[in-house]
Amino acid sequence: MSILAKAVGGLFPDGVGVAVMAIGAASDAWPDEAGAMANAVPHRRREFAAGRAAARAAMTAAGLMPAAIPMAADRAPVWPAGVVGSITHAADVALAVAAPQAVARGLGLDMEPDAPLPGDVLSEICDGDECAWIAGQVQPLRWARVIFVAKEAAFKCQYPASATIFGFDGMSVQVDTAHNALVARFTRAIPPFAKGDALQGRFALTGGQIVAGFCRPGARAVN
Structure with a gap:
């Protein structure tokens, strides 16, 4: 586990999955997600893909099945039913956390x-x-x-x-x-x-x- 991932993991209780993804290292966003980035510049598309890839990795770390995470009209991520999570980007990395709702009602x-x-x-x-x-x-x-x-x-x-x-x-x-x-x-x-x-x-x-x-x-x- 990277130093950053370990630090982020220490911010949350057990049962919350954490993942870090380098921007540019992730494959393209999934089809159900990609429409949100149709008019975005290349860097924003890479950032978005890294965030969604980190979110799916965080879901896996929390014992959840990875799934598409579309963007709502208010630009918030639409997590699968029964799942909560949060995504952020800075510098050249994306971070994400995810958990079942039994563990957390909200994550930021x-x-x-x-x-x-x-x-x-x-x-x-x-x-x-x-x-x-x-x-x-x-x-x-x-x-x-x-x-x-x-x-x-x-x-x-x-x-x-x-x-x-x-x-x-x-x-x-x-x-x-x-x-x-x-x-x-x-x-x-x-x-x-x-x-x-x-x-x-x-x-x-x-x-x-x-x-x-x-x-x-x-x-x-x-x-």
């Missing part, structure tokens, strides 16, 4: 280069409490990037339940640097989530990347 995965977040977008990403916490860190804009990645991952995790698109102000993230833990809390009601409801996650700084993962446990999740 995101990755960005481990680099400072541009200061001019900080106010768009963070609320007052987050900005105050960031200002107290040794590398404030690096930790701002962690919050950005965490919010992206948390959004993906909740989306299958809410089917609602909202901005960065819809959640506030707390970072526990001692335990690499994350809490994303809803700042307003986004049904079925109430204001104050929280998602639990974790993050890793590895191989020049920041990776964050969130999981909504299912009925038979194993820690």
